[in-house]
Amino acid sequence: MQALIINEEKFNTSPQFYEDLIITFYHNNGDEFTKDELKIPTQLKNGVFYSVVINNGKIVSLARLSTIIIGGKARKTIYMLRQIDTLKEFRNKGYASCVIHNAVDYLSKMGYKRLLSIVDASNVSSMQLHLKNGFKISKPSKTFQKSHYYWDGEYFEKFLDKR
Secondary structure, eight states: OEEEEEOHHHHHHSHHHHHHHHHHHHHHTTOOOOHHHHOHHHHHHTTOEEEEEEETTEEEEEEEEEEEEEOSSSOEEEEEEEEEEEOGGGTTSSHHHHHHHHHHHHHHHTTOOEEEEEEETTOHHHHHHHHHTTOEEEOOOHHHHHHSOOOSEEEEEEEOOOO
16 A cells, blocks of 8 residues: 655656546546546646555545635635545545545645645535544634635534644
8 A cells, every 4th residue: 555645746757647547546436537527737736636545556545635715814825625535445444544644744744734624514424534533623714605615514624733
């Protein structure tokens, strides 16, 4: 098992390999996205990165994170956990926790102080995963609600340790 961050710099070392790796994960998970629909190189240029676990040459768990800007006058850029998914046959084996820890380590080393996530209120297993990995249920600020798409879900926040 190998935990890996796929960011723009890493992607540019072997774009076809990493794009195929990510697309294959989605296909193995039942999603039929095309390269044109995913726009991976464009996403990576705009602050998105993937935290993945690779087992026997394929991604078995993936988290997609992106930047958001919050605040009024004192605007800040922070990261938001947008997606976390594990192939069915690899669930409940710690892979999702591994991609979260990998992403948190990466963000901490980059100097970020917190990570946000919104989880659908009906997704109990995802809420449990977030709590197990140090996220706390929180309330979004009014400026966050005004400036970002917000749906009826649980708002989670994790404060990051300095590395």
